[in-house]
Amino acid sequence: MDASGPFSDEERAAVYRCIYSRRDVRGEFLPDAVPEDVLQRILRAAHHAPSVGFMQPWDFIIVQSRATKARLHEAFRVANDEAAAQFEPDRAAAYRRLKLEGIRDAPVGVCVTCDRNRAGAVVLGRTHQPDMDIYSTVCAVQNLWLAARAEGVGVGWVSIIRPEDLRDVLGIPREIVPIAYLCLGYASAFHEKPELEKRGWATRADLDQRLAWERWGGARTGPDHDV
Amino acid sequence: MDASGPFSDEERAAVYRCIYSRRDVRGEFLPDAVPEDVLQRILRAAHHAPSVGFMQPWDFIIVQSRATKARLHEAFRVANDEAAAQFEPDRAAAYRRLKLEGIRDAPVGVCVTCDRNRAGAVVLGRTHQPDMDIYSTVCAVQNLWLAARAEGVGVGWVSIIRPEDLRDVLGIPREIVPIAYLCLGYASAFHEKPELEKRGWATRADLDQRLAWERWGGARTGPDHDV
Numbered sequence: 001m002d003a004s005g006p007f008s009d010e011e012r013a014a015v016y017r018c019i020y021s022r023r024d025v026r027g028e029f030l031p032d033a034v035p036e037d038v039l040q041r042i043l044r045a046a047h048h049a050p051s052v053g054f055m056q057p058w059d060f061i062i063v064q065s066r067a068t069k070a071r072l073h074e075a076f077r078v079a080n081d082e083a084a085a086q087f088e089p090d091r092a093a094a095y096r097r098l099k100l101e102g103i104r105d106a107p108v109g110v111c112v113t114c115d116r117n118r119a120g121a122v123v124l125g126r127t128h129q130p131d132m133d134i135y136s137t138v139c140a141v142q143n144l145w146l147a148a149r150a151e152g153v154g155v156g157w158v159s160i161i162r163p164e165d166l167r168d169v170l171g172i173p174r175e176i177v178p179i180a181y182l183c184l185g186y187a188s189a190f191h192e193k194p195e196l197e198k199r200g201w202a203t204r205a206d207l208d209q210r211l212a213w214e215r216w217g218g219a220r221t222g223p224d225h226d227v
Numbered sequence: 228m229d230a231s232g233p234f235s236d237e238e239r240a241a242v243y244r245c246i247y248s249r250r251d252v253r254g255e256f257l258p259d260a261v262p263e264d265v266l267q268r269i270l271r272a273a274h275h276a277p278s279v280g281f282m283q284p285w286d287f288i289i290v291q292s293r294a295t296k297a298r299l300h301e302a303f304r305v306a307n308d309e310a311a312a313q314f315e316p317d318r319a320a321a322y323r324r325l326k327l328e329g330i331r332d333a334p335v336g337v338c339v340t341c342d343r344n345r346a347g348a349v350v351l352g353r354t355h356q357p358d359m360d361i362y363s364t365v366c367a368v369q370n371l372w373l374a375a376r377a378e379g380v381g382v383g384w385v386s387i388i389r390p391e392d393l394r395d396v397l398g399i400p401r402e403i404v405p406i407a408y409l410c411l412g413y414a415s416a417f418h419e420k421p422e423l424e425k426r427g428w429a430t431r432a433d434l435d436q437r438l439a440w441e442r443w444g445g446a447r448t449g450p451d452h453d454v
Contacts, residue, residue: 014241
């Protein structure tokens, strides 16, 4: 098969199914080990993300030890208490009822980092948008997330943690930027809808309200407008 | 079919094929219009990206007019001249031989932006990592890119352009952050490898060199390490 050719209807449907059924998993991690070959496939998908100037600025720290997870969970707990205190009382109560991480439940943690100096001072495509290396690293996270979904492996992104604590616990040097701490493990279920939608925290926006034509706020034009 | 269940081997293979055959397209755009329903499917995939606190901070400006594309191309040209001047002479010559954008060739442009205030001052999951809204928007870009690949539509991310010029041309308000300007169109071909790799600009890193265990630089542990 020529990988560079068109996709069949079935292949296209599989890609959309993956995109639509991917979830942020926090409460459904099974204790089953993720086999080495499965984890490698998921990381390889991340490694094949687009990157500015092909700089591939990412690294992956794989966390499996209970002791490391316990330290990360404690850092989450401190941050989460601070976070809850920032909401109005009703919202804070709802916040505290949500399960927002699976650090200790998930068999594997993956910290994705960005080495901003990897390709030297001048990077093709980054001269006018210096954060393109960070964006490339986030593209790697999304590839990882989708590949994991296709493997039946759930992923939860833990952002309620101070980056300094991630650095401390994982020994990340000052010049490296931690982008994401991800919890990975086989999931007993993938929710039909995002949990924050299901639990009434927020609602899905109408896509039409997010579209504009030709300029910010511009009204819809036809598909062949001025082409 | 229950979308939340496991993927078949064929479905999983389709997802990996999409991830591995996605390319940054600059020189292979066909003039054929991208039908409205195809563009909608691609944008809907972007809209179903993960977002911090389910804030869905993105908006999409769809560009079809030749006049708008011409202005954006001029902004690219100015930035690209400045960029070329930053490289050492040999590298600069190689840089100038690369085709780095398809702004006028691609029938559709999509500018993806981030509204940092969309969900108010306190956002679940963003209290300790304020850039999570930007990262969410980049996840939407990657979803868009993969969905487009499955549709046979090429995407090129134009980052050699000043964000202020994107704002000017597209009327983007000061409080909104332009994240990506993407060129979209059916592609005559998807290169087997990234163009920058094919043309010798940079090489693919060895994934093994990007992995560490338990901490930055940590040596490999077994799959059941301390679990």
